[in-house]
Amino acid sequence: MPELPEVETVRAGLDRHVVGRTIASVQVLHPRAVRRDPAGPAGFAAALAGRPLKRAERRGKYLWLTLDDDEALLAHLGMSGQLLIGDPERPLGPHVRARFAFTDGGADLRFTDQRTFGHLMLVPLAHGEGRVVPAPIAHIAPDPMEAAFSPADFAARLTRRRTGVKRALLDQSLVSGVGNIYADEALWRARLHWARPTETLRRGEVSRLLESVRGVLGEALRAGGTSFDALYVNVNGESGFFDRSLQAYGRAGEPCSRCGTPIRRDPFMNRSSYSCPHCQPRPRRAHL
DNA sequence: AAGATCGCCTGCAGGC
């Protein structure tokens, strides 16, 4: 599941292999891939033909290629999305949803997505929080790794919430780029229970949490950051990450690496939260 | 109006 580190690796791959080139033609192979684009598959494809790709940018889990005329090709990989670069003659796999060919006749770009939670759209650029971003994501907060991110704002907005700390971490309008996996990892590292009410967090706990979020994201980024160049054809946001060392996520029943207590799995928002019952004791007043 | 829930999707694991 691509979260910020994976998406950043994809962005770096796009920067290296498609920025500076010009789109020749676009095939939309599954209409759902562009479901959020009001122009529809044909309009999306037509509007992109002949457009040069200027820059590859990212905020949180969204990435985009800026075009001329203050527009951008915006992408979200969802659960299973991949952007693959390779020989334009290779056969189309079953999950290829869109294909971009370039005027230089070189490697093409393919958006593949088994579960089709991801999407692409052609959008105008607009002013977001502290930066020019695609208009549809102007409501997304800066991610913890970007210059526009303000720790003071994050702390103030977090403790103003009336919810559990994990729900807050997953809310992209408070801080972007954190998904279920890294939320659990950051909470484990910060020794905070996922149901801890945000308004009870003390100043030191908030800074410990932010430090933990940045730590797990940064380490994952460094672990996976080379996978793209090594593979070249695999801008996929997965390869090189599945062997990432996780301390809590997915480790129900296994001993906590700090204290040996078995990691516990709790149902959470129709999915799961993993935590150490000893290091992350459940608060008396839990926000489930 | 903020916070919580729902529905979208497919493949796989596990039970019977």
Next chain:
DNA sequence: TGCCTGCAGGCGATCT
């Protein structure tokens, strides 16, 4: 063997 259920999960839409 094959069917069924549950699970994975980000996010926009829709409730309260």
